[in-house]
Amino acid sequence: MKAWRIWCARRAGDGMSIFDLSLRFKIPLLGSIIIIATALGLSLSYMVQARTDLKRDMLENSEGLGRVLAHTLQSPLLHDDVWRGFEIVNTLHGDEASRGSFQVEGLIVLNEMHEVFVSSHPDAYPLLIPLGRLGNAFRTLSTHLDSIPLGQTLTLETDDKILQVVPLVADDVVLGHLILVHPAEFFWPRFKTLAGNTAIITGLALAFLLPVNWYWGQRMARPLVLLSRRMDDLGRTLPEPLPHTIYPYGDELGCLFDAYDRMLEEREVKTAMEREIVKEGRLAALGRLSAGIAHEINNPLGGLMTAVDTLKQYGEHDTVSRRVLPLLERGLVQIKDIVAALLVEAKGASRKLTWQDVEDAHTLLAEEARKRRVAWQWDNRLQGELDLPATPVRQVLINMLLNAVQAAGPEGRVEAHIQATDAELSIEVGNGGDTIPPEQMDSLFEPFASRKETGHGLGLWISYQIVTQLSGHIGVESRDGWTRFSVALPMENETCTTAASA
Amino acid sequence: MHRRLFLHHLGAGLAMTSLPNGHVLASEDRPLRIGMSPVFLHDSHGLMGEWKAYLSKRLKRQVIFVLRDSYGETMDLIKQHRLDAAWLCDYPYILMKAYVIPLATPLYGGRPYYRSYLIVSSQRKGVHSIADLEGKVFAYADPYSNTSYLAPRHALKQLGNNPDTFFRKTFFTWSHRKAIEAVAKHLADGAAVDSYVWESLARVEPEFTARTRIVSRSEEFGFPPFVVDRELPGGTARDLRHVLMGMERDDEGRAILDKLNLTSFSQARPEFYESVEDMVRQAGG
Numbered sequence: 001m002k003a004w005r006i007w008c009a010r011r012a013g014d015g016m017s018i019f020d021l022s023l024r025f026k027i028p029l030l031g032s033i034i035i036i037a038t039a040l041g042l043s044l045s046y047m048v049q050a051r052t053d054l055k056r057d058m059l060e061n062s063e064g065l066g067r068v069l070a071h072t073l074q075s076p077l078l079h080d081d082v083w084r085g086f087e088i089v090n091t092l093h094g095d096e097a098s099r100g101s102f103q104v105e106g107l108i109v110l111n112e113m114h115e116v117f118v119s120s121h122p123d124a125y126p127l128l129i130p131l132g133r134l135g136n137a138f139r140t141l142s143t144h145l146d147s148i149p150l151g152q153t154l155t156l157e158t159d160d161k162i163l164q165v166v167p168l169v170a171d172d173v174v175l176g177h178l179i180l181v182h183p184a185e186f187f188w189p190r191f192k193t194l195a196g197n198t199a200i201i202t203g204l205a206l207a208f209l210l211p212v213n214w215y216w217g218q219r220m221a222r223p224l225v226l227l228s229r230r231m232d233d234l235g236r237t238l239p240e241p242l243p244h245t246i247y248p249y250g251d252e253l254g255c256l257f258d259a260y261d262r263m264l265e266e267r268e269v270k271t272a273m274e275r276e277i278v279k280e281g282r283l284a285a286l287g288r289l290s291a292g293i294a295h296e297i298n299n300p301l302g303g304l305m306t307a308v309d310t311l312k313q314y315g316e317h318d319t320v321s322r323r324v325l326p327l328l329e330r331g332l333v334q335i336k337d338i339v340a341a342l343l344v345e346a347k348g349a350s351r352k353l354t355w356q357d358v359e360d361a362h363t364l365l366a367e368e369a370r371k372r373r374v375a376w377q378w379d380n381r382l383q384g385e386l387d388l389p390a391t392p393v394r395q396v397l398i399n400m401l402l403n404a405v406q407a408a409g410p411e412g413r414v415e416a417h418i419q420a421t422d423a424e425l426s427i428e429v430g431n432g433g434d435t436i437p438p439e440q441m442d443s444l445f446e447p448f449a450s451r452k453e454t455g456h457g458l459g460l461w462i463s464y465q466i467v468t469q470l471s472g473h474i475g476v477e478s479r480d481g482w483t484r485f486s487v488a489l490p491m492e493n494e495t496c497t498t499a500a501s502a
Numbered sequence: 503m504h505r506r507l508f509l510h511h512l513g514a515g516l517a518m519t520s521l522p523n524g525h526v527l528a529s530e531d532r533p534l535r536i537g538m539s540p541v542f543l544h545d546s547h548g549l550m551g552e553w554k555a556y557l558s559k560r561l562k563r564q565v566i567f568v569l570r571d572s573y574g575e576t577m578d579l580i581k582q583h584r585l586d587a588a589w590l591c592d593y594p595y596i597l598m599k600a601y602v603i604p605l606a607t608p609l610y611g612g613r614p615y616y617r618s619y620l621i622v623s624s625q626r627k628g629v630h631s632i633a634d635l636e637g638k639v640f641a642y643a644d645p646y647s648n649t650s651y652l653a654p655r656h657a658l659k660q661l662g663n664n665p666d667t668f669f670r671k672t673f674f675t676w677s678h679r680k681a682i683e684a685v686a687k688h689l690a691d692g693a694a695v696d697s698y699v700w701e702s703l704a705r706v707e708p709e710f711t712a713r714t715r716i717v718s719r720s721e722e723f724g725f726p727p728f729v730v731d732r733e734l735p736g737g738t739a740r741d742l743r744h745v746l747m748g749m750e751r752d753d754e755g756r757a758i759l760d761k762l763n764l765t766s767f768s769q770a771r772p773e774f775y776e777s778v779e780d781m782v783r784q785a786g787g
Contacts, residue, residue, distance in 0.1 A: 082673035083641070083680060086689050122688040127639050128671055 023224050028217030035209050043202045050194055054187045058103060059164065062180050063153055065104070066166035070178045073109055074168055077117060077175050082127070085109055085118035103186035105161075108134075108179040109168070114142055117176060137161045138179075145177060160184050223247040227260055238268060275442070283445055287344075287465055290447065294343040301339065305332050341458050342447070344465035350389035353425075355382040357390045358418050361397045365405060374408050377415040386420055387491040392466045393425070399459040400429040400485050407433035407483065423491055430484040436476070444476060463487075533564035534738070537576045537588030539726060549761050556754055560745040571676050573646035580731065587730045587742060592778045593648035595727055602729035604770035605739060606746045610698050610725055612765045614774050617697040618649035618720035621685050629692070629717050632657055640669040641690035643681040648778055650681060653720050654694035656781045679703065686713035698725070702763040724774030728767070743769075 021029070069088065076085035089107040108125050111117040116134075119125035125134055131142040137158040145165065148154045150172065154165040162182040168175045223246045233239040241264055247257055308329050315321065358380050369376055397418075404414045408431040417428045436444065445464040467474040472489035536557075538550070550567055557565040568585060570576045573594050579585045580601050587605065590598065607614040622629045629635060632654060643650035655665035673690070675681045678699040684690040697719065704711040728746060730739045749755030750766035759766060 080673070082671070082689070083675040083684065086684070086687075118689070127689070 023221040023228075024218055025221075027221045028214040031213040031217050032210055035213055036206065039202050039206055039209075043198050047191075047195055047198055050198075051187070051191055054191055054194065058182075058187050058190070059155060059162070062104060062164055062182065063155075063166070066153065066164055066178055066180050069107070070166040070168050073178060074170050074175060077109065077111065077168055078170065082118050086120075089118060089120040103182055103189070104180050105183050105186070106181040108181065110145075110177040110179065112174065112176055114145060114177075137163060141165065141179070157184070162186060220253075223253065223257065227257065230260070234267075238271060239264070241265075279442060279445075283464060283468075286446060287468075290342040294339040297335065297339050298343070301332065301335060305329075305336070308332060338458075341462055344462050344469070350391045352385040353382075353388040353390040353393050354385050355380065357394050358382055358397060361394055361401060362416075364398060365401045368402070369405050369414070372405060372408070373411045374405050375411075375413045377413070379415075379417045379419075381417075381419040382425075383420075386425060388425055388470070388489055389492075392470065393489065396463045396466050396487060397427060397429075399463045400427065400487070403459055403485070404429045404431040404433075407431045409433050425487075425489045425491070427487040427489075428484060429486075430482060432482060434483075435481060436478040436483055441476070441478070445474070531563075533566045534561060534742070535566050535568055535584065535586050537568045537570070537579055537585040537590070539573065539576065539589050539591055546761075549758070553758050553762070556749075556758055557742075557745060560748070561741055573644045577646065583731055583733060585731060586734050586738070587728060589726060589728050591644075591647055591649075591726045592724050592775050593652050593782065594646045595729060596775060596779050596782050597646070598729070601732060603732055603739075604772070605728045605730050605743050606767040607725050607727045607770040607774060608762075609765040609768050610763070614725045614768055614771075615722035616649065616725050617722055618653035618694050619697050619700050620654065620692065620694050620717040620720075621682065621700070621714040622692045622717055623685055623688055624713055624715045625688075626691070626715070631718055632692070633661055633663075634717075635692045636663075636668055637670045638691035639671045639673075639689070641681045641684040641693040642672060642674050643678045643693075643695060644674060644676055647678070647696070648723055648781075649696045649720070650678060650694045652778070652781055652785060653723070656785065657720070659784070682711065682714055686710065692717070698763070705763060721777065723778050724776075727770045727775075729770075743767075 019026075072088050073085060075081070076088065089109065106124060107120040108131075109117045109119065110131060114131045116125050116127055116129050116131070118127065131145070132139045137156070137160065140158060141154075141156050141163050144154060144156065148165065148167055150167075150169065153167075154163075156163045156165070161184055164180040164182070166178045166180070168178060223242075226242065226246060230239040230242065241261055242257055247254055308325060311321070312325055312329070317325075362378055362380070366376075401414070401416065404416075405412075408414050413432040415428075415430045417426075419426055445460050447458055447461040464474055467487055467489065470489050470492075472487060474485070474487045476486075477484050534557075554565050554567050568576075568579065570579065573591055576585070576588060576590070577594050577598055580588060580598055583601075588602070590602070595602070595604065610616055620632055622635075640654075642654075645651050658665040658668050673684075675684050675693075678696045681690075681693040681695050682700060682703065685693045700711060700714075700716070728742075730742065746767040747769075749759055
């Protein structure tokens, strides 16, 4: 039942109506109705026309026959030669006349007194019977006989007969009349044949048109139905794009599908952007929060550390103090380190980044990599000095490399590409470790979000803070067994220019 | 065949022009013209062709059958000596006695007689004699036919009726066969026809004659005789009589006689036709 209907939720509660049918059925159904109606209408009008024409033609044929007969019958009538008259009306009567284009049921020759002189059927129309006594149709006819203008014929249609009268005229004197008797529907046998043929032809046309229409309608409706389904899904999820083969034509329908695809694309971009904005907003808020907390901790921390230092230098050192003070000091140092890490400060006085700074990072981690038997692919293309602070960039690079080496796992693989243009420094570090699950992706750069068992989970957070403070962008892609972190940092003079222009 | 005939004619023509007494030769050589009554033969062209070929072969002379639509026309031809011989109905024979002499009478059923049959449609009940047809439509074959015209009118007179007003309407069909047809198709209520024609047709087309019913049979009349022009040379007349009467003696002739529904030909005798002559006299003919 459901398959017959369009599934959209808006209509789900309503009663079933023919107009709620799926287009897959509605289009071919409407097409079929139109085709059948057209075929029937055409056939019907043709048959009505044919019936009229047929009747007229047959009456004309019959009248022609009547005129020829009338001419031949003059002499027998003049000479009272009943037998010759009988032979004449019988020669042209019989199977030929009743089956062919005449359909003459009977021929009657009247004398001038309107009595039967001779007839093709003496049983029905006996000799010398006055016309009026042959039946109703003939009684009506007898009143019209004398009013037929010279040279003309008369056709009288009654309920059961069509009578044609041809006067027998010699030298402008009416000798008698010839009556051709037709059954009222005398053209019916020929019309039946004609109608039969028309029906066969119409049937053949329908047998061809209906399946073609059904196929065509389905073909038109299928993409629309798919489109409709996708549109309906749009509110809930982001549907897949339509297959390109579904409707490869450039008409309005094709344009509709193109528009749908464009809309879908835009929607995807927008969704991604929204997600990014949310993420960045969250990270920014976190940055502000952590920086605020760090500042608030820093002040008492400084006091505490000074106090511990004073105690160490000048205090009395009993057993407990000697044991507790180093513990305190180590704890405070650890707090200071963490606070320092949270208080990322990328800006500030620093020398400019050089090729060597990048190579130093490589050297620093070469030992770690060797221990883990990680295969390196190192590609440093920097030249000269870059308009970027060396310290924070080195920290970011070291974080990325360390993460990569750790993530790659034993005998893993790490690739690093560092290159620069006039406008931007690009760092790409990839590793062949486990793919990052999607649920972790969104919170990857948040503090303490690390999935590693080792480390404090602030490496990516710090990198993120630095890159953001340097107006750069950090991103990650992880799929098919390859995870790639990429950082793009605009040159500082560029940033200034941008800032100035902004 | 036609080519040979044509050459034959050409030879005759040359002989006529080259010989002073060519008339005799020419009369011997030209085809023998025999007038045929429009009996049932009219519709049996095959049979007529056979008979004509037989006579030509036996007479060693070409024979032509001359057909006319009515007895009257045949009688006119006799008056004009345009026929050498004719198969005539007995009534015209009586009327034409001044021009013709009887040659041979066919034997029908072994006897030189035939009758007049009064017929009506087989569907018509309640007609037992000609008197029951008063005010009806009646078909005659020919005004010079004994069995179809003279005999029924004579019968009406015997009953005290005026044959001209007894029927409501009468018409001529110009052949006995067609008179039967007029009754079979209900165009006429009744008709009088030649018993020989009716019986012969009953033999070959029984379903046709079955549509009619014989109401009464007349007395016997002499069978229509073969006559010759009084001016025909005696030898030719004798030859023709000899051939006709000899038909029963050979297979070919017997086969034709059988198809004609005749037994043989006999010498024509005046006494066969006395009853017809009486009727003609009474009719004022």
